[in-house]
Amino acid sequence: MSRAEFAALSAVEVLARFQNRSLTPSSYLAACLEQISRFNPKINALTAMDVESAVSQASQATQRWKTGTPKGPLDGLPIGVKDLQDTKDLLTTHGSPRARANLPDQDMPMVARLRSAGAIILAKTNVPELGAGGNSRNPVWGATGNPFNPNLIAGGSSGGSAAALAADLLPLCTGSDTGGSLRLPAALCGIVGYRPSVDVIAHPTRPLGWSGISVLGPMARTTEDLLLMLEVCQGYDPDDPLSAPGTPGRFSSLPSCTLAELRVGYSEDFGGAPVDQEIRATFRARIEALRPHVADCRPADLRLGAMDRVFDILRAESFVSAFGEAIETAPEDFGDHIIGNVAMGRDMTLADRAWAHAEQTRILRNFNKVMRDFDVILLPTSPVSPFPWSQSHAKVIDGEAMDVYYRWLALAYRGSLAGGPAITLPCGLDPQGMPFGLQMLGPLRGDAGLLAAARAMETLFAAAPETARPRPDLDKTAASEQDLRSIVTHPPILGNAESSASSTIRTAV
Numbered sequence: 001m002s003r004a005e006f007a008a009l010s011a012v013e014v015l016a017r018f019q020n021r022s023l024t025p026s027s028y029l030a031a032c033l034e035q036i037s038r039f040n041p042k043i044n045a046l047t048a049m050d051v052e053s054a055v056s057q058a059s060q061a062t063q064r065w066k067t068g069t070p071k072g073p074l075d076g077l078p079i080g081v082k083d084l085q086d087t088k089d090l091l092t093t094h095g096s097p098r099a100r101a102n103l104p105d106q107d108m109p110m111v112a113r114l115r116s117a118g119a120i121i122l123a124k125t126n127v128p129e130l131g132a133g134g135n136s137r138n139p140v141w142g143a144t145g146n147p148f149n150p151n152l153i154a155g156g157s158s159g160g161s162a163a164a165l166a167a168d169l170l171p172l173c174t175g176s177d178t179g180g181s182l183r184l185p186a187a188l189c190g191i192v193g194y195r196p197s198v199d200v201i202a203h204p205t206r207p208l209g210w211s212g213i214s215v216l217g218p219m220a221r222t223t224e225d226l227l228l229m230l231e232v233c234q235g236y237d238p239d240d241p242l243s244a245p246g247t248p249g250r251f252s253s254l255p256s257c258t259l260a261e262l263r264v265g266y267s268e269d270f271g272g273a274p275v276d277q278e279i280r281a282t283f284r285a286r287i288e289a290l291r292p293h294v295a296d297c298r299p300a301d302l303r304l305g306a307m308d309r310v311f312d313i314l315r316a317e318s319f320v321s322a323f324g325e326a327i328e329t330a331p332e333d334f335g336d337h338i339i340g341n342v343a344m345g346r347d348m349t350l351a352d353r354a355w356a357h358a359e360q361t362r363i364l365r366n367f368n369k370v371m372r373d374f375d376v377i378l379l380p381t382s383p384v385s386p387f388p389w390s391q392s393h394a395k396v397i398d399g400e401a402m403d404v405y406y407r408w409l410a411l412a413y414r415g416s417l418a419g420g421p422a423i424t425l426p427c428g429l430d431p432q433g434m435p436f437g438l439q440m441l442g443p444l445r446g447d448a449g450l451l452a453a454a455r456a457m458e459t460l461f462a463a464a465p466e467t468a469r470p471r472p473d474l475d476k477t478a479a480s481e482q483d484l485r486s487i488v489t490h491p492p493i494l495g496n497a498e499s500s501a502s503s504t505i506r507t508a509v
Helices: 003-007 011-020 025-043 051-066 109-116 159-166 183-189 223-233 277-293 307-329 336-346 350-371 407-416 447-462
Strands: 046-049 078-082 102-104 120-125 149-153 172-177 192-195 215-220 263-266 296-299 376-380 422-429 435-441 498-500
Touching: 003 025, 011 025, 011 051, 011 223, 025 046, 025 051, 025 078, 025 120, 046 159, 051 120, 078 109, 078 159, 109 120, 109 172, 109 223, 120 159, 159 172, 159 183, 159 215, 172 183, 172 192, 172 223, 183 192, 183 407, 183 422, 183 435, 192 223, 192 447, 215 223, 223 447, 263 277, 277 296, 277 376, 277 422, 277 435, 277 447, 307 336, 307 350, 307 407, 376 407, 376 447, 407 422, 407 435, 422 447, 435 447
Parallel strands: 078 120, 078 172, 102 498, 263 296, 263 376
Antiparallel strands: 046 120, 172 215, 192 215, 192 422, 376 435, 422 435
16 A cells, blocks of 8 residues: 555554554554645645654554554554644644744643543644634634635634545544534535534533533544544543543444434524525435435424524623633734624623523523434535635625624534534535535434434445545645735744643633
8 A cells, every 4th residue: 555545544444454563653654744744735734743752652652562552542543633722742822823832731631531542642733713713724824725625715613623634644633613613624624523512521621611612522534433532532520510421432332323213304504594505405415315214304493592692692701701801911912803702792791691591591492302303403514615715704695694704604503502412424525516514413412322323324425426425636636826824924933932831821612
């Protein structure tokens, strides 16, 4: 096999080869590094890297596999970590000028779990500034281009992770999700992104520990790879009061799921969100492809409540908590989106907050009523095909103007409000030749059932060219017409990075 073919292997396949000694961690890392050197300049998915340490760790893992004593289930597997998540001694900038020299002195708990399982933290993945928005561009590293067309967005805020996976730069990457931050880029890049129920993966860096609007999640190219990562990441942390102890084997031995017994609900627009007509048509075609294989497949009424206003308030209060004080002292360190979100929050009242939390409870109860008739609910993930990365967000959808820069993410963020699991599966291409992602929702804490159904659907979709996971051909893909790094105004400080306590740089997502 060529190095490019090794880089394209799934994480499960790579680990199996480590075990049977047909591939070593050192040779696999070399394949990934070659892929990165060839293609990361085209898409700008990876930011800070620690190649020297990775080479040393891969050599040690090679010796452990040789003696049959792997450190853990991910021993020797290089991964990417989202640049909002602290990695010990590896630059973590949050895409923000105020953090361009930030060198954390410890891993965040999810990263620590991955490292303890043997994963090699090779690189950070690009994000929007401080994670705000669905377009991964910032003044520190620049923009991330879509591997299918680098002129277009990869999505956000986990856009670097999704693009790196689609381009076979790395086998696994971390993500996080408030209003679709890992589901949207997964859809636009043709990979798998999972938002778990709020208790599954501890998130102690959440600014409001009792608000479950933001969660951490795995991103991969297949559901099997995602499950491998999720099994490692799950668990409790005392600093996250919403997390719960993980059960060993919970995600490595899912319940059986037969499509023929599955009750499927679907909605084109999640209760009336604007969706491009081509995306609606693509979604309908996917539903018709699925319909003959399941027990029931019919529309679900997802008019659950005042979802947009609830999300506005919950999101704004997180931004005020995370950035409000810093904006008062150094507003020049923040972009317009962050400043606007904080201003929105400051205009809200305690009565607004009380209403939003009560309405979110009503939304959950309405969603529970809908789920009595279904095992899963399907929707599009993105309302539009990817657009140029130079455009911050989708401003008009199907003739409807967006009133705020994240409104185009309604198909995803409305699903966040019920607190349950959601996954995006790659499902062929849209009429523009870009990846189409199918979103699946499950009931609160119904993670195992949703994942089992997703795995069964992935198998079905993989059997037909029209619905199989698309793969970009980066050898034939031209670089972005505008340099992806042309928007950098505050480049990272690599040589003089300063160690800092993990609490000094905050995140709202």
